[in-house]
Amino acid sequence: MLLPEFELHEPVSIEDALKLKKKHGKDARLMAGGTDVLVLLKKKVIFTDTIISLLQIKELSQIKESGNEVVIGACATMAQLSKSSVIKEKFGALKSSCDNLGSHLIRNRATIGGNCCNASPAGDTMPSLMIYDAKVMIESTDGKREVSIKNFFKGPGVTDLAIHEILTGFKLPIPPKNSGAHYIQLGKRRSSEINVVNVGSFLEYDPDTKTIINSRIALGSVAATPIRAQKAEELIKGKPAKEDTFYTAGETARKEDCKPIDDFRGSAAYRQAMIGVLTKRTLQASFEQAQ
Amino acid sequence: MKEFNTIRTRANRLDSPDKATGEAIYVDDISKPGMLFGALLQSPHAHAKVLSIDTTEAKKLPGVKAVLTSKDVGTIPYGVSPARYDETVFVTDKVRYVGDEIAAVAATSLDIALKAVELIRVEYEILPAVFTVEDAIKEDAPQIHEKYKGNLTAEVHQEFGDVEKGLKESDIIKTTTVKNKRQDGAFLEMQGCIAEFDRRGNLTLTSGTQTPHYVQRTVAMVLGMDIGKVRVKKPYLGAGFGIKAAANPMELACCFLAKETNKPVKMNYTREQVFMFCRARHQFTHTITTGAKKDGTLVALKHECTLDGGAYSSFGIATVYYAGSLLAGPYKLPNMSYEGFRVYNNKPACGAQRGHGAVIARAAFEQQLDMIAEELGIDPMELRIKNMMSRGDTTCNDLNMSSFGMSECIDAVREGSDWDRKKGNMPIGKGIGMACGFFVSGAGFPIYRSDTYHGTVMIKLTEDGGTALVYTASAEIGQGSDTAFAMIAAEALGVPLSAIRLASGDTDMGVDLGAYSSRQTLMTGHATKDAAEHVKSQVLAVLAEKLDTPVEDMDIKNGFIEFKNQTLDFSELRTTYIKEHRGWIDNPDSEKLTFNEASRIAYLEKGTIVGTGKYKPVFLGGKYKGAAVGTSPAYGCSAQVAEVTVDMGTGQVIIDNVTDAHDCGKAINMTSVEGQMEGSVSMGMGEAMHEEVIFDDKGNVLNNDLAEYKLVTAMDMPKVKSIVVESDEPNGPFGAKEVGEGAIMPTIPAILNAVYDAAGVRIYELPLTPERVYTAIQEYKERKGAA
Incomplete structure (x- = not known):
């Protein structure tokens, strides 16, 4: 399988890049590092005759x-x-x-x-x-x-x-004081992996009341796009920052915030279960960082 | 103890400078004047009748020089074992898997060749396809080969001793079913070749193969040529692991294209085609019942196995036999029965891969030994030591352990891993496990039964004296065999390694069955030693005559002639030698006569000094059907300990440490032995943890690249403590035997046993993905909760 031929443009300013994109419209594909675009082109998943590289800007x-x-x-x-x-x-x-x-x-x-x-x-x-x-x-x-x-x-x-x-x-x-954030990705091996599930959490707490002021939980690989676990976020707002709360957040994220699918990398059931585990773990780690 | 000068050291490998500098030449680095590029048309369907093939448009494309189908090249059947020649270069009536070869094109560029392939029109009539063993053996299943009814490639029925009686006499009986997943060899270098005819009709095929000899034979047979007019050369090779141990359809198509066009033709598999061609480890399902006495003595083993074979036989017959025969050791086991079935289906054919046929059987059995040990309250190491064979023992199916350092291996990993302190004392989520294994050092016969020598070697001394040229048709595939044979030649001839030049991998250099079945160190090693001794005896014979001293009173060591009579006057010979080098200023002035002088004197007397060596095993025993698959001149053996961490929440398993001991007889090159041991751990880990070829429901490989087919990365690789245990193998050259495949045997079961130790779950299906381990942990918790 060979990379198909294409015309490569390498504008040095955003203005030039925008002009080129306007000129070629949907026939041109933007490219930065090329680690996705070139692979997809080679595998004939996408087709284009024109590539505008942004790397020289x-x-x-x-x-x-x-x-x-x-x-x-x-x-x-x-x-x-x-x-x-x-x-x-x-x-x-x-x-x-x-x-x-x-x-x-x-x-x-x-x-x-x-x-x-x-x-x-x-x-x-x-x-x-x-x-x-x-x-x-x-x-x-x-x-x-x-x-x-x-x-x-x-x-x-x-x-x-x-x-x-x-x-x-x-x-x-810039994240506020008394906040922390953590990201965990889960795959089959430790490098060069495409995630089976990935979760990030952010947590801000009030050191006086030890309650959660604000949180953001993002779930990857369990929907058509990465999503926010809004129900879990709402649920823990104002709640004490401790393990039980994080566990509840995980359970809510797992049951109510995500709808994963089966594919050859993993089953929906496993992904869903892992949302529970990783949401709890990322919140816990965020909290430890925030303290 | 024998003293050695070259072997048993850590000599630098001969190929290191070329590989380290990037100067090593592989097939794809080679270009020939006027060379054309070939491409294959491969089936997009898993099972279909081919109604018509129209090559008109493809032939019209400018730059296309040839388009070939079975109509042009004939339909001579070939394969691996003559008993199952079930392939033709191009399909005749129907395609049997996604990837089956239909036609080939040669053109002035690869782009044009690929375009021409797209222009070939094929009419198919889709046939129902089967993709699993279960579906393929159904009574009304579509038949893949007319000749092989019931989609059975081969079946094996063996019994040694009396298994039913043995089981009746047992105090404890365990039955489990274990399955793995189809593997891919995932070598770095994809298969590639260049075929070229000279004006006199001789064919040279330069190919990335493990077995130039078998490829030569198959090419000659399918092209209808004399074997002597076919030369197969192997340049540097980026590994094979068994998959490249037979001729592939691309090599044959390439030769036909070169013949048709009278131009050199180059072809390569892409990574996707490597997955499509496969020929790697089968998917096995083993059901094993083991019976033991209360004291842990093993009594009987009942074993059934099915192999998910794919569309063609490839090595399958050997695989199905190995899957059974290699459970007879390394433990004393008086009663063993085996029922094996290798089944066709519409997936790519599986074949041989490191640890041929025996790896999953070993995983299932060694896991069962731990279950028995646990129930009887015996330490897993003790149970194994209790049942272990020792040197001189013969298994119930006639495998003779002519040397056997298995107990030493167990002792080594027990101490090396600090087993006694750790076992039973690790927290939840941490575990330690062990297993043993063994493997052949080559087989008694070539894959086509014949009385041929398995290896011949020729050594020629350069006429100036001093350098020995070693010619062997064996295959250096990255494992270090060239270096091993150069070391053996140096040791046997009595010269330093620097005095050896070695060339290999060319069928013009002799017969060598090649790199498979862990045979080269023992077999090619023997032939090399034999040739070196032949050369040495010729040189010494001349000296004996010249100096009027018996041959028995002299020897060659480290490049010097050692005389029993240390005051022997050889000055006349030195004068002769110096006269041969008039004008040279670095004449020898050593106290001892040099090998350079001696071999020049021999040349002056006899002409070019050439020594030849050969090897084939004596009859290895076993009168029953299938005895040739398992019997071997020698067996290497291993013990391994794995330590793991299991994340009880996610099921992720991390291998923290591996302690590995292997008995390779005498180690020819210590570093190469350790390299094979570590490589085996890496490959075994991949199979245990995440490697599997995944198909969609139409027979297409879903993960046909190295992003989605998950090899072990450097980040996953634990520390491996490799301990080389050296026995002295009477049937090996200088006491040497295998390491390349035996070392993979214990890896998977050691990991399985460690995971059980860590998490309390027995897992009977590979790979140990986080999901599978998580599910097992959940089920275990539920069971425990219910109880």
Whole structure:
């Protein structure tokens, strides 16, 4: 199986990239690291004659801290994010996502924007972006817009992006004091794995009352897109931050928030059971971090 | 104890510099002037009649030089064992699996060849297909081969001793059914080949094969050529594990395309085609009943097994026999019966893979031994030691353990893993388990029964004196056999390893059955030693004559001639040698006569000095049907301890440590032996933990890449403590025997037993995915709750 021929464009500015995308419309495919696009092309899952690479646009691979938020360029790679000091210090769950994706070689190429645009329900970075309440930055020749990551994914391989739009980056608010976040991915082996289930949790608590002020729980590989476990989140708001609560959250997430399917990587029943276990474990770990 | 100079060391491998620098040449690195590229048309259906094949449009495509179907190349049947030649290069009447070969194209580029393949029009009539053993053996099941009724490739019915009586006399009886999943060899280098005819009609096939000899024979037979006009060469190879141990249809198609076009033709499998072709480990279902006395003495074993074989026989007949015969050891077992069935279906054919036929039977049996030990309150190590065979013992089915360091292996892992301190003292979720295993060092006959030598080796001394050129048709496939034979040649000839140059993997160099069945170290090793001794005797004979000293009073060691009479005057010979090198400034001035001098003198006297060596086993015993599959000149044996952590919440299993001891007879190269041991652990772990080929309901492989077919990664690999146990094998060269396959035998059951120790659950189906382990833990909890 050979990679089919295509025309490769490598614009150096976002403006040029947007113009190219407008010109070619749905016939052109955007590409960052290529770890999904090239594989899908080779396997004849997708077809295109034109690829617009975003890798030469310098500003897209920057990670910048400004005020109370961090802006991550769409082309920041997994390896780059894993090493970034601000990600390490303030966004530990996202760092684990990046540490766990694929293998060393893939992490040197794969980008956070690409991971989201590929929109696999099992994508590694997506639950972490969801629990940090990221905003997706989108541009077109008509202007800029932002959309909450919660509303960005529409189905397997489908996102909120219109044909002429480009995802340029993510804004992540700096997590408040007394908060923590944790990400766990579960697969059959320890590296180069496609998740059977992946879960991220964020938790903010009040040290005086020891109650949960706020939480965000994101579940991967159990629906057509990564999803928030809204019922579980609502249930534990204001409840004491302790093991029982985390267990209840897991049970609610398992029973009410997810509807996984059977596939050759795992059964629906197992996935559902693991949502319970991992939700509890990620909340527990988030709480320990928050203290 | 014998003293050795070269073997039993950690000599650097001959191929390391080429491989470390990336200069090693593999098939795909080779290009020939005017070379064409071939591609195969393979069936998209699992079972269908082929009504018509139209190649008109494909032939019209510019750049296409040949399009061949069975109409062009004939329908000579071939396969692995002559008793089941059930394949043809291209299908004639129907396709039997997704991937069955229909046609081949040669073109000036691979792109054009692939395009032409798409232009071939085939009309199919879809036939009902079967994908499981259960469906294939039903009375009204679609028949895959006219000739083999009931979709049975082969069946085995054996009984040694009296099993029913043995079971009646037993105090404890255990019956379990264990199954694995179909494996893929997942070697790094996909199969590839280049075929080329010269103007005199001689064919050279350069191929990534483990067995140049069998490929040569099959190619000659199918192309209707003299074997002497077919040369098969194997360049560096990125492993095989058994899958590359027979001719494949691509090699044959490639030869036909080269013949048709009179141009060199190159073909390669893609990774997807490797999965489609398969020929790797079968899916086995073993039902085993073991009976033992209260004191742990094993009495009887009743064994039934079915093999999910796929569309063709491949190695299947041997596999179904091995699956039974290799349970007769390493424990004393007076009564054993075996019923084996290898069943056809519409999936790719399975064949031989590391630990041929015996790995899952071993996993089932060793797990049962632990169950018996637990119920009788005996330590699993003690139970095994109690029943262990020792040197000189013969199994109920005639396998003779001419050397057997099994007890030493058990002692080594017991101490090496700190078993006595850990066993029974680990917290929930942590466990330790052990198992044993053994394997053949080659078989008594080639796969086509014949009286041929299994290996011939030729050693020629360079005429200047001093360098020995070793020629062997054996196959270095990454396991280190070239280095082993160079070391054996150096040891036997009495020269340093640096004085040896070795070439291998070419059928022009002699006969060698190749790298399978863990045969080369023992068999090719013998032939190498024999050839080196032949050379040595010729050199010494000349010296004896020149110096008027009996041959018995001299020897060659470390590149020098050792005389019993240390004051012997050899100055005349040295003068002759120096005169041969007029003008050279580095003439020998050592106290001892050098091998260089001696071999030059021998050349001056006799002409080129050539030694030949050969090996074939003597009759190995066993008069019953199937005795040839299991009997071997020698058996390597292993014990392993695995330590695991089981996540009781998710079912994830992590292998923390493996302690591994193997008796390989005398280790030719210590580092290579350890390499085989660690490689075996890795492959066994993969099969135990996550490897399985998964199909959809139409017979397509769903996970046909190395992202979704889950090999063990460096991150999963535990620390492996490899302990080499050396016995002295009387039937091996310098006492050596196998390590390549025996070392995988205990891995899976050691892990299964460790998981039981950690989590309290016995698991009877592989692989141990988190889901399977989790489900078992849940069921266990429910049972316990109910109780």
